[in-house]
Amino acid sequence: MNLNFVGVDLYRGFNLVTSIVPSSTVKNVLQGVRLEVRDGKAELTSTDLEVLVRYTLPVKDYTGEGGIVLPAVRVNNILREWSGNDEISIVVEGSNCTIKSKGGYFKVVGEDFGQFPEIYANDIKGFIEIDGEVFADMVGKVAHAVSTVRARSTLCGIFIRIGKDDITMAAADGNRLSTVKRKVSNPDGIPMEGIVTVKCLTFLQRFTSECKGALKVGIGESQIRFKGESGEVISQLIDGQYPKYEEVIPKENDKRVEINRDELLSTVRMASFMTSEGYRVVKFVYRKDKLILLSKAMDIGETELEIAASYDGPELEISFNPDYVLDVLKVSDNDVVTMELKNASDAAIFKTGYEQLNVIMPVELK
Incomplete structure (x- = not known):
C-alpha cells in the first residue's frame, strides 16, 4: 500500500x-x-x-x-x-x-x-442537524460549571437535551449552574437526552474546527454520535439521571441590575487580587446606580472598587466566589449583563446572552 x-x-x-x-x-x-x-x-x-x-x-x-x-x-x-x-x-x-x-x-x-478495537453506535434512532460552530460555542458557554468531583459522576458531564425544535445544554457543580439553548431542526421529532463527558465535548470543539459545516447529532441509550463531512465521533454517555436543574433556577428574584460586561469583568478581576487561595470571596454591595466591590484577606490586603450600575432598589449586600462570576462573564455574548437577585443568602441569576442563563450560589462570610 x-x-x-x-x-x-x-x-x-x-x-x-x-x-x-x-x-x-x-x-x-x-x-x-x-x-x-x-x-x-x-x-x-x-x-x-x-x-x-x-x-x-x-x-x-x-x-x-x-x-x-x-x-x-x-x-x-x-x-x-x-x-x-x-x-x-x-x-x-x-x-x-x-x-x-x-x-x-x-x-x-x-x-x-x-x-484495533471498534466502537459502534447501534442504539441511535435519529439525528438532528446543527452548525458545528454553534454546537462548539454552546459547549464553551457551560463547560466551566462542570463538577470535578468524581464522587458526583452525573455532574461531571454536560447534560444535553434535544426537543422538537431546540437543543439545551446544562452543567452544574452544586454551587453554580449554566444553561444555554438554541434552535435546531429535528424533522423526526425524536426526543433525545444524555450526559456527555467533558473530554468528548472538548475534543468535539477541535473536531468542528477541522470539519466545518453541518454536524449531525444523535443520542441513544448509552452513546452519543456526531457526524461531520470529514468524519465522526462516538462517545459513551455517563450513566445516571441528571438532576432536575430547572428546579434550581430561582423564580422570585425581584431585584434587577444591569451592568456593562467589560467593566464588571475588569472590576471583579481586580477585586479578586485581594483574596487568598483558601478564601475566594468578594462582597457585592448594590446601591442606587452603582455597585461597590469589597475584598479583604489577611496578610494580603484589601480593596474597595466602584462601578456604575443600573439599579434602583434597596441596598443589598451579597458575596460571591469571584472565579464563578468571571467564568460567566468571559463567555457572555452581551455588552450588558443582567443580574436578578433576592437577598444575601439566595442564589443569583446572571443573564449573559440569548437563551443563556447562569445561577450562582452566594458565599457565606466567615
Whole structure:
C-alpha cells in the first residue's frame, strides 16, 4: 500500500485524532492511530474505549488497500516537522511503515490494524442537524460549571437535551449552574437526552474546527454520535439521571441590575487580587446606580472598587466566589449583563446572552 499526502493535510488530521489517544493503557494498540485505506478513502481512527474518532483524509494518490496501526506520538512528531512539505509518502508492508518526504525517510514499526478495537453506535434512532460552530460555542458557554468531583459522576458531564425544535445544554457543580439553548431542526421529532463527558465535548470543539459545516447529532441509550463531512465521533454517555436543574433556577428574584460586561469583568478581576487561595470571596454591595466591590484577606490586603450600575432598589449586600462570576462573564455574548437577585443568602441569576442563563450560589462570610 502506497499513499501520497499533502504535508499539512496529513499532519492536521493525524494531530487531531492523536489528541484522543490515552497516555497510558494496558493495551499497546490503543496508543496508536489506525490508518486504513478502503473504498478509495484514507481513514484515521483512534480511541480510548470511551471516545472514538474517525477522520477521512484527502489523498493525492494511492495504490493498494489495507491498513496499519501507527505509534501515535512518535509519528505525530515526525509529521509535525514535515507538515510544511508539499508531499509526504507512506508505504505500508505488513506491520512495517516507511514515511518519506523531502530530505529523508523514517521506518516505523506498527501493529496489525485488525487488532484495533471498534466502537459502534447501534442504539441511535435519529439525528438532528446543527452548525458545528454553534454546537462548539454552546459547549464553551457551560463547560466551566462542570463538577470535578468524581464522587458526583452525573455532574461531571454536560447534560444535553434535544426537543422538537431546540437543543439545551446544562452543567452544574452544586454551587453554580449554566444553561444555554438554541434552535435546531429535528424533522423526526425524536426526543433525545444524555450526559456527555467533558473530554468528548472538548475534543468535539477541535473536531468542528477541522470539519466545518453541518454536524449531525444523535443520542441513544448509552452513546452519543456526531457526524461531520470529514468524519465522526462516538462517545459513551455517563450513566445516571441528571438532576432536575430547572428546579434550581430561582423564580422570585425581584431585584434587577444591569451592568456593562467589560467593566464588571475588569472590576471583579481586580477585586479578586485581594483574596487568598483558601478564601475566594468578594462582597457585592448594590446601591442606587452603582455597585461597590469589597475584598479583604489577611496578610494580603484589601480593596474597595466602584462601578456604575443600573439599579434602583434597596441596598443589598451579597458575596460571591469571584472565579464563578468571571467564568460567566468571559463567555457572555452581551455588552450588558443582567443580574436578578433576592437577598444575601439566595442564589443569583446572571443573564449573559440569548437563551443563556447562569445561577450562582452566594458565599457565606466567615
